[in-house]
Amino acid sequence: MPIGRFTRSASVLAAGLLLTGMAGAPASAASGPNLKVTAVAQQGHWLLGEYVGLDVTVSNIGDSVVSGAFGTAYSESGTAFWVDQHQWGDLDDSGTGATIAQGETRTLHLTGQLGSTYYGDSVVHVEVYGAGDTDYSDNVQRVTVPLATGTERVAGVLYGDTNGDGKPSPGEALAGARVRFFGVGTTLEMYTTTDATGHFAYDGLPLSRIAYLSFDRLPGGWIGPDLPDLRLDGRGAYTALEVAATRPLSDVLHETLTLDKASYAAGDTGKATVTLTNSGTKPLTGLFLNCDAGGFGSELTVTDDQWGAFGYQRKEGTLAAGQRIVLTATGKVPDKAAYTGVTGLDCSAQDGHTGGAPYVSATAKVPGKVADSRGQVWLDKDGDNAPDAGEGMAYRNLVLLENGAIRAYARTDTGGYATFKGVPVGNYELRVLGPWKAAVPDGGALNVSAPPYGGGEWLVQFVAN
Ligand SMILES: [Ca+2]
Ligand SMILES: [Ca+2]
Ligand SMILES: [Ca+2]
Missing domain, CATH: 2.60.40.10 (Immunoglobulins)
Structure with missing residues (x-):
């Protein structure tokens, strides 16, 4: 009015x-x-x-x-x-x-x-x-x-353009990839999987001002591309999509990281050496290292400017086809490392736009302190993914391994709890002796830290081996 x-x-x-x-x-x-x-x-x-x-x-x-x-x-x-x-x-x-x-x-x-x-x-x-x-x-x-009416179909094929002709060719279909569709304000996330010919389809979608389509879990190291937002107005603009996957940066950019010592004391200066190699046939530009120094407070305190053009702030690193470059930086071993028993550095090498950047890490010991380490091992007997009463592994022998060698023993009580006494601080692998293994690939990784660090009791799930 x-x-x-x-x-x-x-x-x-x-x-x-x-x-x-x-x-x-x-x-x-x-x-x-x-x-x-x-x-x-x-x-x-x-x-x-x-x-x-x-x-x-x-x-x-x-x-x-x-x-x-x-x-x-x-x-x-x-x-x-x-x-x-x-x-x-x-x-x-x-x-x-x-x-x-x-x-x-x-x-x-x-x-x-x-x-x-x-x-x-x-x-x-x-x-x-x-x-x-x-x-x-x-x-x-x-x-x-006039307002749009009806529903929409979003469908197409996912392929890896191996022959570089810009279109799907025989043998380029990417099967078994997970497809995710999300209409902002109109649908929940909807998942499907590409079939043996790389095809996928969603039918009867509600119209949507903004919708997203993305792909992950691609075979052969391929990476799902970043697609522009979809606008579903019922006119069928997306019924025959040809979605080209991309290759990871790690196909052509290779990274190694080493430290100058295997063991340091807090306050020492450690030296990190990063090697970057371009194994591709084209130059790489805009390269930079993203090093998470300080992320956990035990890493070498390396300042970004030491990486020169390859610093996170500059992002100006270049590598010609076939070129290899060695970068070094130094940093103090922080005091906290004496309590966690570990220092090191981790860096990914990126170009700011290509997915699948290489990532490397290196650690060194910072020995001296000892600590007690207590926790519980359990089996998910009822399969609800939660530790319940009666699921603790009672009266089992536990060990802490370092590079495969046993460094500490403990035995669980009736509830599956055990305490390792007077263990040198550092990183270990926790194992239950017998036909058991930690439930996830790195589930047995355990850091023993001295107070005030360390997060209280650990809880590690095991499964039948
Ligand atoms: Ca008039
Ligand atoms: Ca092709
Ligand atoms: Ca359970």
């Missing part, structure tokens, strides 16, 4: 129109100001929440100036359509109104936003008013903003 000043003005105008009719003269022949409006909505199959252009032309086709001219636009029926009134400039009905000379034409490029609930096509009422308008029949125009 019209608001504020415009509402009052329009009711006054209606009285004027009635008087003109009583005089019996053709409206167009009357002398005085006469505003005329035309409006055109931006073409499209519009979706809820989208912004739509509305071009409005306001002309004074009368023979005298119009003062106090206002305009408004609002949805009369159908899906809501909101136009910020301030876009009308001096025709904004919260001001004093515009002055438009006879013969003058104003063009306004307005933008409205569709509402978030579907009520069909939006019928937008566009109206202008000026004092003393001699013919009101041309002051209102209704324009329809």
